[in-house]
Amino acid sequence: MRKSAKAGISSLRKNTYLDNNNNPYLAYRMGVAMAGSPGSTMDQKGPLGSNFITVDYSEGDAAIRRSAEKLMGAPSQEVTGKGSEETNNVNTQSTVAVVKRNRYGV
Numbered sequence: 001m002r003k004s005a006k007a008g009i010s011s012l013r014k015n016t017y018l019d020n021n022n023n024p025y026l027a028y029r030m031g032v033a034m035a036g037s038p039g040s041t042m043d044q045k046g047p048l049g050s051n052f053i054t055v056d057y058s059e060g061d062a063a064i065r066r067s068a069e070k071l072m073g074a075p076s077q078e079v080t081g082k083g084s085e086e087t088n089n090v091n092t093q094s095t096v097a098v099v100k101r102n103r104y105g106v
Contacts, residue, residue: 025050048079056082 006012018027026045033042054076056062069075 023050053079 015030018030020027029042029044029046033040033044036042054065056065065076
């Protein structure tokens with residue numbers, strides 16, 4: 001760094017563990033940790049980290065993914081099972097009232 005930069009920047013620190021070029025997600029997680037600090041705890045890498053993730057919406061998508069993984073020599077690990085369960089614990093009836101028609105059908 002130039003002398004003028006060093007003279008003008010107070011308390012500058014460098015963290016070689018948090019490489020913005022090779023792993024910007026860890027630097028992001030550091031910002032999240034700083035936002036809740038001091039006094040909070042968190043998983044350093046989050047639920048998925050900076051790992052490449054895919055979602056198979058159909059069997060065709062799964063076939064494409066498997067083929068690409070084989071070509072790249074990069075097998076994946078299943079995190080969630082097949083099929084969506086997002087509506088199992090959600091209200092299925094609308095909170096919006098049904099429109100009442102007048103005698104003219106409007």
